[in-house]
Every structure is written in structure tokens, then in C-alpha cells.
Amino acid sequence: MTQQFPAAVYELGINPCVEVPIRVSRLFINGEMRERAQVDVGSRITLILRVDSRPRRVPIAGGFARALQINRNVRVIWELLTPSRQKEVLRYLNFAKRPETLWSNIMKVIALLQKKLPPRGRRAGIRVRV
Numbered sequence: 001m002t003q004q005f006p007a008a009v010y011e012l013g014i015n016p017c018v019e020v021p022i023r024v025s026r027l028f029i030n031g032e033m034r035e036r037a038q039v040d041v042g043s044r045i046t047l048i049l050r051v052d053s054r055p056r057r058v059p060i061a062g063g064f065a066r067a068l069q070i071n072r073n074v075r076v077i078w079e080l081l082t083p084s085r086q087k088e089v090l091r092y093l094n095f096a097k098r099p100e101t102l103w104s105n106i107m108k109v110i111a112l113l114q115k116k117l118p119p120r121g122r123r124a125g126i127r128v129r130v
Helices: 031-037 062-070 072-080 083-094 099-115
Strands: 002-008 010-012 015-019 026-028 044-050
Touching: 002 015, 062 072, 062 099, 072 099, 083 099
Parallel strands: none
Antiparallel strands: 002 044, 010 015, 015 026
């Protein structure tokens, strides 16, 4: 699906954005987008939006995958997280450059997930926010 429409770039707080006439009500325009399009606040532009339905898979760090296999309780909490929250955690882990940093970050995530464990016997139907 493709939709084309004119829009005016304006600021909402400190963020340049445009109104979008479809389900999304507002599209924020970051600095790279503005620079590449050579527009700024006050510019009148024509946008073309296309649906991109390709799945966005973030690779899972090997050490984190092993930690989830080893610790069933942590894996249960991990699986209760929303896909977007899982993706955010995986991006955080994948950002590490050095193996020591990755391992340290994995331990932080595991500790955080362990804190989210409800008391025994009260795990059915829980909602988890990390």
C-alpha cells in the first residue's frame, strides 16, 4: 500500500513532525531524514508512505540464548515481555562491542528479569513490564 499526501513540517515540543492522514496521526522527522530531504520546520513537503511488512528480526546473543535455556523461570518472564520490549533488550545486548561488556549486560538483563518473577504459585496470568 502506498499513500502520497502534502504536509507541513512543524515542531511538537522540540521534535519536527508532520500530520499523517491515515491511522498514524503524526510522523516525527529525525535530523537525518530532514537533512537528506533538505527540509526543516516550516517547509511544505510531499510524503510518500509505503507499508513495509518485512519482519524485523534482531539476532539474539549466543550467551543470552544459553542463559534463557538454562534458567526456565527467566525464560518464562522473557516470553511474557512484549515483542517490542524483547527487541529493545536484544538491541541493548547486541550494542556491546567487547565480550566482557556483553557478558556484563547479559547478567544485568537476567537480574532484572529475575526481579520480575512473581511469588511461587502466583505466576499464571501475570503481566510483566521491564
